[in-house]
Each structure stands twice: as C-alpha cells, then as structure tokens.
Amino acid sequence: MKTSTRQVGDATIVDVVGQIDLHSSSDLRKVLQETLRGKTAARVVVNLGRVDYIDSSGVAALVEGLKTSMGLKIRFVLCGLGPAVKELLKLTQLLSVFQVCESEEQALRA
C-alpha cells in the first residue's frame, strides 16, 4: 500500500493505492490522523479507487479517521470504492456510517 496527499481548494485528498491489511493499515491510520490533525482542511477525501483489498484493520483506520474528523468538524468523505472495499463495508454494516461518493468530483462537492 502507498499513500499520497493532494490539495484541491479547501480539501485534502488522500490517494491510497494497493492492499490495506495488517501490514499496511498502521501507515494508513497515521496518514489519516496526520492529515486531519495537521492542516486545517475543511474536507478530507479518501480516494480508494486503486485499493484492491481491505481487511478489518484497514476499516478500523477509516473508522478512526471518521471519529477524529467529527471531533474536529472536518468533512470526511470516501470515494472510488471498488468491489472489495464496498463488500467489506457492507459486511461490517459501515457503508451507511461513512459519507461515500462514486467519484472524486462528487466527493469534493458533497
């Protein structure tokens, strides 16, 4: 898994590529927490379009990001979910807990 961040207007986009599992989820957790707490972006969009695997530890990193964002009143949006990510969020009944958009453009407006 690799992550990188981009600034688009008042939003920070976190691009995630690869497989999120016990080996990599702590990196994702760290990036999300730093992005949320570091700058004062009004909105953080996590682009999962190139993630082909996620496990429960990856979902935990996303849930923790969501919790932090709520405390800081930052919008936290997921976008580009492929079948692997979507299925795991459904299975864990978390799909409705997150704000989820199809595309990055929608996530920037949502």
Added chain:
Amino acid sequence: MKTSTRQVGDATIVDVVGQIDLHSSSDLRKVLQETLRGKTAARVVVNLGRVDYIDSSGVAALVEGLKTSMGLKIRFVLCGLGPAVKELLKLTQLLSVFQVCESEEQALRA
C-alpha cells in the same frame, strides 16, 4: 484456460483466454491440431491477447501447431501477444520462428 474458434473469411481464429500450463496445454494442443487438420482453412490465427501466462508446455503446443501447419501448407499466425507470452518466446528463441502480428486485423492480412 478456455479456447473457442471463429471463422472470418478463409481464416479460422482460435481465441485463447487464461493461463496455459501443464494443466491446460494438452487442451490447447488438441484444439490447434483439430483446427488445422479438421477443416481446410487457408489460415489459422491464434489470438493470445487474453493469455496472461504460458509455460514451456504451452509453447510446445504452439510449435507443434506450426509444424502441422507447414505440412498442410496452412498459414499459422500468432497475434495479441502480451508481455508474458512475448518474453517466453524470446527466452526460448522462438519469437522469430513464428509469424507474429500485433493485432488480429494484421494477422488476417499478413
């Protein structure tokens, strides 16, 4: 691995999909031999565009097809070679032995 054949003018196209290895190469061998010997096509095109793996037993099936085609004076053309197929043919010094085209259209005219 799955194979199917189509007729285009005086050519028979053999579409191959998947991985060609010790488990599947005998099927490929059979299809190629039957196609070459069965009908009297002037040209047999093997479309390998959706083959993502080939081993030496798969290459052997292609070499045998080529030999049969030469005996029967049928044109035998390979097309759509991906990196896995191309590399193995290079490694075994067989890339120049076969008539190879980029696209199916070229293979039908070659």
Added chain:
Amino acid sequence: MNLSLKLELPSDPELLRVIRSAVKEFAAVTGFSEDDCRSITVAVDEALTNIIRHAYQNRHGEPIDLVCRRCDEGLEFILTDRGQPVDPAKLHGRPLADVRPGGLGMHIIQKIMDQVEYGQVPEGNRLRLMKYWKIRQEGKS
C-alpha cells in the same frame, strides 16, 4: 476429488498478501465464483490476522500452519498456531452498532464462512473454517 495444499508461514504480516493470493487461487481452482473467492480470502486473512495479533501478540516469526482442502462438502481451511489459546468469552467481537475501530474480524469470518470452530490439538490451537458449495449453502438456509 480431494485436493489439498499446506502452507507453513511465520506470523509476519508482510506475508499475508502472499497467502491471500494462494487462498484466492485455490478457491478459484476448486470452482467458487469470483465473489466467493474474494470473500473466502478475506475470512482466511482475518483469521491469520487474529492469530498474529492475539495468539502471538504481534510477535513475528512464530509458526502458523494453514491447510487448504477441497472436499466433498466444500472448501475447508485448518489453521494451527502455538500461541495463546482463545478465550471463548472474548471471541464474539463488538456489537456492530457500536461504531469504533476494531472488533470486526470475528463478525467478518462468521458471516462469510459456514462453519467456524476453535479447538485445541496437541500441536496447539486449531481453527477450522468451512465453506460449503453453493448448492449446499442454499439448502441450509
């Protein structure tokens, strides 16, 4: 026809993607659909993750055995470790409505697999996961 593959791996998270790719292909070879292959892979991955985190408390280099077996009823996975045994009282995970990080692995495994059995054998802790063929699965509901 029976077909089985045994993997002996250390409890190293780096290897999880290697095991996942083998499990996914094994499920594909035995005839499961792409969706089933994907979810079966998740279940085995979560089981391995739990062994690394809980049985071995994140210590790397400890032995885990994974046997994948195609049998008459479906696909069976047997995981064996020599770490701390499971505490049945803790095994259930958290209520899903209580949204917080963690506590999801057991839910995932149980939703995907048809049988989930923890036990003790002379070699250590044993977890058996079973996924029935679709026909059986439909029959069971």
Added chain:
Amino acid sequence: MNLSLKLELPSDPELLRVIRSAVKEFAAVTGFSEDDCRSITVAVDEALTNIIRHAYQNRHGEPIDLVCRRCDEGLEFILTDRGQPVDPAKLHGRPLADVRPGGLGMHIIQKIMDQVEYGQVPEGNRLRLMKYWKIRQEGKS
C-alpha cells in the same frame, strides 16, 4: 531480513496456478521488479512441471515440498520430491536451434535463475534455485 514460506503440495497440475500466484507475490514482497517476479514465477513453475512429468511420470497426488526463502543474497527456492532421481546426462534439454515441441524447460530455468543445483537428500531429490538481487546480478557479469 530472512523470511520463508513452505508449501506442501501434491503433484497435481491443477495446483500449479495456485503455486505460481504465491511465488509471484513472494517475489514481489521481497522487492523484485514486476518483470523479475514474472520470470522467477516461470522458472519455479517449470521446475514443478518437470518434477510432475519426469520425477513422478505424471502420477498425481505425490508429495512435493517448495520452500521459498528471502536471504541476504537474494531469493532461494528449494524443491524436494520423492520421485525418480534426475539423470544428469538428460538434463541439458535440446539445442534451441532444433525447433520441435518440448525440451525447453531446463533452458528456461537456467536462463532465469542464477544458480540451479540438483542433489540428493535423505528426503529425496532436491532442486535448489537461486536468484540474486539485481546489484549482485550486475556485479557477476
């Protein structure tokens, strides 16, 4: 850092794609390029194919062990079988200029791998394949 994975499989061609996917991911985890991962996978696959065809004369269900190991020098694969030992006189394959089906496996293995060693151990026949890290590989030429 050392990392190793052992696979115990029957001599069944159906499983080859499962082993290939594990070998490819193992090579990726250890840091080889995509091209190298692909060719390393071919070499191990050809070695397994030879064991099934020659050592076990196409009998299925016979035991093969494959150990994949990341070590200081590179990636090592050790294959062990209990079939017919190799006849060193036959091992070379055919001259490549003589175009006919078959006789290519050994060429492929030898071109891809940096070391190819056949030997006998108490458990049976042993084949050791070694691929050095790129730096070493460049140094060697």
